[in-house]
Amino acid sequence: MDPLAKKWDPSREYESMAVGELVPGPKAITFIGRVVSFATIIGKSAKQPRARGWHYVGVRGECGVVSVKLYFANQSYPLKIGQLFSIWTAFISDTSKADGASTAGILVCANLFPGRNTSDHLMIHTHPGAADVCRIPLGYIKGEPLPGLMTLEAYLNGGHDGVLDVKLLVCVKSIGAKKKIVKKDGGEFDLIEVILFDHTGETKMKCWSDLIESVKEWIPGKTILLVSNPMHKLDYGGKGTISWGRNTMVDVEPEFADANWLRKWANGLMKKESIGVEFPSEVWGEEDVEEAIYGPRTALFGLRDVEEWVRGGEGESFTGWISVVLVELSLLRYPTLLPHHQPRMSALLEISTTHHEFENHNDIN
Structure with missing residues (x-):
C-alpha cells in the first residue's frame, strides 16, 4: 500500500x-x-x-x-x-x-x-x-545581501572558478523539448534543457530524468530559482552552462529582496517581448490559446527552440510566431513575356539564414 x-x-x-x-x-x-x-x-x-x-x-x-x-x-x-x-x-x-x-x-x-x-x-x-512556508533562503538577513550571491555574467566570466558556496538567482526563460539520450550500454534517459536568465545574461541548465517532473511545473518568465553550488560546464563552442552536481541545491520561488526585484524585472521584460497579435480562430482552438499563454511554451519562438522541438523526435505539431532579423537579401530579376509581348519585371525575395532548414512537414503553421 x-x-x-x-x-x-x-x-x-x-x-x-x-x-x-x-x-x-x-x-x-x-x-x-x-x-x-x-x-x-x-x-x-x-x-x-x-x-x-x-x-x-x-x-x-x-x-x-x-x-x-x-x-x-x-x-x-x-x-x-x-x-x-x-x-x-x-x-x-x-x-x-x-x-x-x-x-x-x-x-x-x-x-x-x-x-x-x-x-x-x-x-x-x-x-x-x-505556499509561503520555508521560502526564505539560508543565510539571508533582511537588509543585507545574501552571502555568495553572484550574477550570471560574473559567474560565467570566471566566478565559477574556485569560489565556494556560489548562488545564482535566475528566472526561467524557456523550456526545451524532452529528448531521449541513448547510453553506450543501450539504456535510455530523458533530458530537458532549460534557459535561465538574469539582468546580466543567460545560460543553459540540463535537467535529467529525475528532474523532468519538476521542470514541467516551471513557468517561463515567472518561475524564480536560487541555484546553490551549480556545476560549470562548457557546451559546444565553448559556451558556459550550468548543471546539477552532488552539492547542487535549488530553491524554487525564494522570498527575499533580490528575488522580488528580479521577479518584477523579468515580468516587465516579458511584457516588452510579448506579442500583441490576436490568435486566428481558424488555426487556434480555445485549448491551444490557453496552452500558448499559460503553458510551458510561449507563442513567440526562438529559432533555437524550434530546432530543438523539431529534432526532438516527439512528432508533435506546434504553431506560433518567430521574430527574426533579415541578414541577407537577394533580388533576382527575370523577364516575363506577356501575351502582348510587353516585358515585365518580377522579383523573387530569398531569405538566407545560417540556421538549419526544415522539411515542409516540419514547418510552423
Whole structure:
C-alpha cells in the first residue's frame, strides 16, 4: 500500500523542531522543509532488503539542510524540487553515517522507510496554505545581501572558478523539448534543457530524468530559482552552462529582496517581448490559446527552440510566431513575356539564414 495514502496512527509523541535544531541521537521528532535536491536509486539494500530502491533527498528547513535517505517498497515517491515535506522519525544521524562522501551544507541525516517502519512517516503538502512556508533562503538577513550571491555574467566570466558556496538567482526563460539520450550500454534517459536568465545574461541548465517532473511545473518568465553550488560546464563552442552536481541545491520561488526585484524585472521584460497579435480562430482552438499563454511554451519562438522541438523526435505539431532579423537579401530579376509581348519585371525575395532548414512537414503553421 502507498505509504502516502495509508492512515498513520503513531503510538508516541513527536517533538516539533526546526531543521537547524536537529541533533544526532534517538528522539521522536518531526520537522518541515522543502526539497532542494534529490536522486533516485533502484536496487537492493543490505540494510533494508524489502526495499525496491531509495531516494537521496536534500530537505531545507529553517537554519539548515537535512539529508534524508527515503526507502520505498514498490513505487518511488513523486518527488519534485520545491515540494514541502513534513517528516516524522525516531532517530537522527550525523553526516559521518551517511552513504558516500559528505555534501556541503548538510547538517544531519535521517533514514526513513514509511510503511515498514512504524516510527517513520512522510507527508507531502499540496494545499495552498503551505505556499509561503520555508521560502526564505539560508543565510539571508533582511537588509543585507545574501552571502555568495553572484550574477550570471560574473559567474560565467570566471566566478565559477574556485569560489565556494556560489548562488545564482535566475528566472526561467524557456523550456526545451524532452529528448531521449541513448547510453553506450543501450539504456535510455530523458533530458530537458532549460534557459535561465538574469539582468546580466543567460545560460543553459540540463535537467535529467529525475528532474523532468519538476521542470514541467516551471513557468517561463515567472518561475524564480536560487541555484546553490551549480556545476560549470562548457557546451559546444565553448559556451558556459550550468548543471546539477552532488552539492547542487535549488530553491524554487525564494522570498527575499533580490528575488522580488528580479521577479518584477523579468515580468516587465516579458511584457516588452510579448506579442500583441490576436490568435486566428481558424488555426487556434480555445485549448491551444490557453496552452500558448499559460503553458510551458510561449507563442513567440526562438529559432533555437524550434530546432530543438523539431529534432526532438516527439512528432508533435506546434504553431506560433518567430521574430527574426533579415541578414541577407537577394533580388533576382527575370523577364516575363506577356501575351502582348510587353516585358515585365518580377522579383523573387530569398531569405538566407545560417540556421538549419526544415522539411515542409516540419514547418510552423
